Amino acid sequence: MNHPKKLFERPIECCYIDSQNKQVLEQHLACAAHEHPLNVQYDEQYFGSFLENVLNSLKARGYLSPNQSSDSSSRIWNYIGPEKYPSHAVNIRAIETVRYRVIDQRKNEVLEEIEESSAFFQVYEGAVYMCQGKTYLVEKLDLSTKTAFCKMADLKYYTKTRDYTDIHVTGGALAYPAPVLNMFPKTNARAHICKVTTTWFGFYRIWRGSNQIFDAVDLALPPYSYESQAVWIPVLQSIKEVVLKKNYDFRGGLHAASHAVLNVVPLHITCNLSDLAAECPNPHDSRYYPDRILIYDQHPGGCGISVQVQPRFTKFLEAALDLLTSCHCSAEVGCPNCVQSFACNEYNEVLHKDAAIMIIKGVLEAENVMNAEEPSLL
Template structure:
């Protein structure tokens, strides 16, 4: 017998979220343009949002939260909109990770560079921890920006419900020596950690198959005065997690080293860096509150501290083995 509904009619091949918002074009008789995952919907559609679909511009005229439908109509506007949000990451416990064996995680090579068998693989054992996390996003408003100049000409307040989902996060606590080193160098702590986190995100695809929409970090904004734990953190952007941060935990030492190499190799002279080093295309705060020199110092200090910690741990293990 034929099933009442085919699985292809029930499950989406393009979205992981079970709940999705339908984008309806009111000018085409209510035609559904596409569906957006619930966890991403409020970044793209809200009352007054400029929505792009297949090269055409639409204006969102109504967002029905109960029906999960966004009504849009074609519009020829000379501006785009960008939502402002505040993201809070609450980590719930976790266990320290350990580096994967060299055979399983060969270091990434630059294009055109051949591997040399005699080269030893340097694996840095870190205190990186993978743990369940709850992500809460609060949507504050959106801004209208002229496309030609990038000038913000209007800001509008939004009244949307918080978006909350569970996922996995991998983080490493920053020792106090990091803050002291930044203070002695006259560099801001928030800007520096933000830059270092962006560098980690940029090199992550060298180790794990992922894109900019799969993993995120804690992005700082200039008006946020909340307390934040002193840590370097990344999390899966998909509800429930898809194993990316869990896979990165055991490679975090290599990721830190590669991130430092990336920033040090960049020839830009701007204090806030550039898209080749510490600026990131998916930064939720549009690459504000950044310090390239501070990001370098954070990574250098953290790597050195983790190397010393790993050496001390190894010495204790050897002493314990000799005593046994």
């Protein structure tokens, strides 16, 4: 709203999806094989180098069957799956196939199906669950059948989970690497495969209106892990030392800086904030927190956004710095216009706006020095 020219005068974005995401590719290939038999030799150019691996995975699941050719590249793969039309089983709104059902016990009807990766944020025993403007209380969660049983209730409070998410960057090349973009400067940012693990240890009951916590309840839920993609840039030890000399919270600065980058990405790349998340330190745990600014794809397997962000990371840091310095809020923890995020897994705890500004400035200076030292190609 403050920069209408950026909204109305910028070019149309390039809509992008990581076609090598295994969950996307498996569903796509089942549909493709139903229309016409597949062959690695001829179809690899369309479906990528992981084609044969995914075909074998679909064979193991009973969806495809190859002929008995001795040469694997010349085999013909036919659809033999259980669905008459496999496209009917593909959800165009969700990538995951495993879902939790939410059932109204009084009417014995399904209210909604929730993707497994986000189920425990919404349904657990004692959770207040909202659906179509109505309030429900979750009375039982059956993990074996992946079913939440609830009843309609008139409650004066809502609930929020107490949880933390660990991002373990495993490294290795991404399945669908970004093309070399010479129009962007060289950067220390890296895009890698990562393992995302969320652990839930309780929830809060919070009064509506005042938003005051009046009860904390423990939970015993299994952690949930999935493989995704992350883009991150290291923060040098020298930058950390300068921040600590100011007696600023360095972890809070990293958290706030990651939020600021997260908030500007959808302005330049076609995506929603729900597609991405920032690395957030657990405020209740003093364990080691990596010295980096990191955001990651929230969809299992990754949706390709991190790959797009990596060559442009310096530009996103500049936009994030502009966002922070142009916001006139005076609070140490910033505000929703700059570093606070409604999607934060840790509810915007451990944030330090001024430390974030120092960190981003330091990283940008290191990026500029690196590019200044690059030999000219002219």
